[in-house]
Amino acid sequence: MDMHTVVVGTSGTTAEDVVAVARHDARVELSAAAVDALAAARLIVDALAAKPEPVYGVSTGFGALASRHISTELRAQLQRNIVRSHAAGMGPRVEREVVRALMFLRLKTVASGHTGVRPEVAQTMADVLNAGITPVVHEYGSLGCSGDLAPLSHCALTLMGEGDAEGPDGTVRPAGELLAAHGITPVELREKEGLALLNGTDGMLGMLVMALADLKNLYTSADITAALSLEALLGTDKVLAPELHAIRPHPGQGVSAANMLRVLAGSGLTGHHQDDAPRVQDAYSVRCAPQVNGAGRDTLDHAAVVAGRELASSVDNPVVLPDGRVESNGNFHGAPVAYVLDFLAIAAADLGSICERRTDRLLDKNRSHGLPPFLADDAGVDSGLMIAQYTQAALVSEMKRLAVPASADSIPSSAMQEDHVSMGWSAARKLRTAVDNLTRIVAVELYAATRAVELRAAEGLVPAPASQAAVAALRSAGAEGPGPDRFLAPDLAAADAFVREGLLVAAVESVTGPLA
Numbered sequence: 051m052d053m054h055t056v057v058v059g060t061s062g063t064t065a066e067d068v069v070a071v072a073r074h075d076a077r078v079e080l081s082a083a084a085v086d087a088l089a090a091a092r093l094i095v096d097a098l099a100a101k102p103e104p105v106y107g108v109s110t111g112f113g114a115l116a117s118r119h120i121s122t123e124l125r126a127q128l129q130r131n132i133v134r135s136h137a138a139g140m141g142p143r144v145e146r147e148v149v150r151a152l153m154f155l156r157l158k159t160v161a162s163g164h165t166g167v168r169p170e171v172a173q174t175m176a177d178v179l180n181a182g183i184t185p186v187v188h189e190y191g192s193l194g195c196s197g198d199l200a201p202l203s204h205c206a207l208t209l210m211g212e213g214d215a216e217g218p219d220g221t222v223r224p225a226g227e228l229l230a231a232h233g234i235t236p237v238e239l240r241e242k243e244g245l246a247l248l249n250g251t252d253g254m255l256g257m258l259v260m261a262l263a264d265l266k267n268l269y270t271s272a273d274i275t276a277a278l279s280l281e282a283l284l285g286t287d288k289v290l291a292p293e294l295h296a297i298r299p300h301p302g303q304g305v306s307a308a309n310m311l312r313v314l315a316g317s318g319l320t321g322h323h324q325d326d327a328p329r330v331q332d333a334y335s336v337r338c339a340p341q342v343n344g345a346g347r348d349t350l351d352h353a354a355v356v357a358g359r360e361l362a363s364s365v366d367n368p369v370v371l372p373d374g375r376v377e378s379n380g381n382f383h384g385a386p387v388a389y390v391l392d393f394l395a396i397a398a399a400d401l402g403s404i405c406e407r408r409t410d411r412l413l414d415k416n417r418s419h420g421l422p423p424f425l426a427d428d429a430g431v432d433s434g435l436m437i438a439q440y441t442q443a444a445l446v447s448e449m450k451r452l453a454v455p456a457s458a459d460s461i462p463s464s465a466m467q468e469d470h471v472s473m474g475w476s477a478a479r480k481l482r483t484a485v486d487n488l489t490r491i492v493a494v495e496l497y498a499a500t501r502a503v504e505l506r507a508a509e510g511l512v513p514a515p516a517s518q519a520a521v522a523a524l525r526s527a528g529a530e531g532p533g534p535d536r537f538l539a540p541d542l543a544a545a546d547a548f549v550r551e552g553l554l555v556a557a558v559e560s561v562t563g564p565l566a
Contacts, residue, residue, distance in 0.1 A: 055079055056154075058161045058176070060087045062362035063154075065354070068259045071179065072151035078176045080161060080169075087163025088172055091370040095166035098376055099125070099241045106378050107245045107368050108166075116467075129244030130210065136203035136248055137213060139188030144201065146216065148482075149187050151256025152198070153179055153205050155361075156247060162364040165246040166376070174209055174237050181232040182218030183208065185225065193463060194384035194474030196367070198253035201475070206247040211236030242368075250365040251384045257478035258357050258391055262350060264485050265394065268492060269347050270565050271554050272401055273306050275495040276339035277313035278517055279408040280320065282502035284419050285332040287311060287320040295340065302347025305566045307340035312562045317514035319506055333417075335407035342404045346397040353390035360387055384474030388457035391477035398484045399446075399453035402491040406446045409439050409495045412502050425501050425532065432535045435498050438542060442494040445487045452484045493545040496554060500524055504531050516561040523557035524548055 054074070056067045059081040070076035080088075098105045104119040111118040111128070120128050157175045160167045185208040191200025207213035211226035229236055237243075280287065290311040295304040314320055331337060368378045413435055415423040426434030456477035462469040500521045503513045513521070525531055528544035548554055559565055 057081050058084055058158055060084050060162050063158045064361065065259045065262065065357060068151055068154060068256060069263055071154040072147040072256060072260060075182065078154065078157065078179050080172055080176060084161040085169045088161065088167060088169040091163045091166045092168050094370050094374050094376065095242050105376055108241045125241050126239065129239035132244040132248065133203050133206045133210060136199050137207045139191035139200040139204055141189035144187040144189060146184050147260065148253065148257055149184050150179065151260065152201055152253045155252035155256050156202060156205065156250055159250055159364050159366060160246065164364040164369045165366045166242045166370045167246045171237050171243055174234060177234050178208060181234065183228050183232065184216040186214040186216065186222060189479065192253060192475035193461065193471035194254055194388055194476065195382065195468055195471035197249040197251065197382050198475050199248050201253045202248045202250065206244065209237045246366055249367050249382050251360060251382065251387050251474060254384055254387045254391065254474035254478040255357065255360050257482055258353065258387055261394060261481050261485050262354055262357060265350055267552050267555060268488055269343060269350065270309065271492050271549050272343055272405060273309035274313055274520065274554055274558050275405065275492055275499055276343065276408065277310040278499035278503055278520065279412060279495060280336050281314060281317050281513060281517055282412060282499050282506060283336060284319055285336050287314045289337050290340065300344055300348055303340050303344030305347055306343040309565045310340060312565065313516045313558055314514050317517065318512035333411060335404050335411065339404065342400060346401050349393050349397040353394055356386055356390045384472035385457065388472040388474030388477045391474060391481050392455035392457050395481045395484045396453045398488045399449040402446045402449045402488050405491050405495040406442050409442055409498045412498045413439055421502055421505060425498060425505065427532060427534045438494050438497065438538060442491050445491050449484055449487050452480045456480060489550050490546050493549045494542065496524065496549060497529055497542060497545045501532050516558045519557045519561045520554060523553060527553060
């Protein structure tokens with residue numbers, strides 16, 4: 051377990067802290083300033099609760115039922131009821147890291163002092179995270195508008211000692227038993243607290259932050275595999291010259307071209323075709339790799355800006371303002387996050403598509419400039435990587451379906467009170483699948499390109515030192531090199547893990563130094 055401690059203050063959090071808590075079980079502590087802000091905001095809520103005038107979320111019902119004034123003796127029941135009734139998710143369980151991100155980001159907003167939640171509730175949220183208790187959250191239940199309601203409700207239910215949760219040992223048990231086993235007292239919610247625990251974009255934001263971390267690795271990995279494919283196809287690296295990219299100054303394009311050029315430094319394969327089979331230009335999938343990879347990088351940068359703004363936000367309704375007012379608002383709408391989740395799925399689909407086109411070119415004897423059909427040992431007897439490309443093509447086709455934007459959809463709810471929703475949770479869920487699939491697609495290109503580079507080396511052509519490092523590391527990771535047909539799935543799984551865990555980037559950087 052990572053013993054790094056994340057201190058939650060009043061001004062938001064960072065992407066690095068989200069990943070540390072969600073994926074590496076970093077401990078969470080509330081700052082003294084956060085505790086003070088929580089207490090001050092709670093005094094305001096308590097004062098409003100004592101007044102006869104109705105205040106939304108404090109002394110009224112919710113959503114379409116906001117017109118009913120709730121008497122003092124029923125308000126604790128009201129807060130319990132909203133959690134119980136909204137914990138209505140269905141379908142498969144959501145991944146542990148997503149639930150931890152969801153809980154941590156809700157705690158981040160609670161700690162801002164704009165929600166009116168008592169300090170002891172926030173501390174219980176931190177205690178549950180630190181105990182490694184993970185509420186059971188289901189796939190379906192969020193429309194991404196008034197917060198990720200059902201997912202957050204299942205988390206709030208655990209704070210109350212109700213519902214099911216997973217313990218640190220991976221066993222699902224009643225939440226009350228897990229809290230008791232870790233010495234955590236269930237919370238008894240008071241005015242506004244149930245609503246404040248449910249009303250945020252925390253699920254979609256957590257998934258965005260983790261997708262950005264994964265995609266950063268994948269875009270660098272794709273620069274490397276594109277360079278390996280260019281090398282294996284005896285392409286020219288002249289198209290990567292900085293002066294060519296300076297006259298079309300998209301930042302990501304220049305970065306990708308520079309990465310590829312560094313990977314190819316010292317190669318004895320690039321441009322070799324000019325000696326025996328002149329080509330005026332390489333195919334688009336080779337020549338335009340920096341333009342496609344770079345556009346994706348720029349999309350990542352935009353999405354990171356949006357994520358940073360949301361990480362600094364306090365998303366709740368109503369909110370406690372510094373001047374003591376408690377005001378309703380629409381900040382819970384997930385559109386800003388939903389849009390960039392969809393943008394990333396589109397960029398990922400296109401990156402997967404161009405990777406597959408290079409793989410297909412490596413396998414086609416009519417376009418591979420002298421490589422054996424399907425990179426087979428004895429073509430006809432051996433099928434080589436024929437079906438590896440089928441698998442990659444199937445993944446690409448799925449990526450295209452996942453690129454259809456969820457945020458273009460809206461379905462009204464709550465008796466037409468919530469008549470326009472973001473579908474941001476759905477955008478995040480499909481992006482997670484897209485990121486998984488893109489990893490596999492990049493891994494197949496890597497597997498094909500390294501085999502092709504090795505076949506060129508057997509002909510006496512010397513690959514770039516960085517390429518040699520990538521090949522050697524991949525082989526050490528269990529993905530074997532050229533030879534007769536064998537059970538291929540384990541090799542592809544090894545290549546997948548090699549890319550997913552950042553080992554490809556690390557192997558190449560051992561020669562090139564840090565890549566962007």
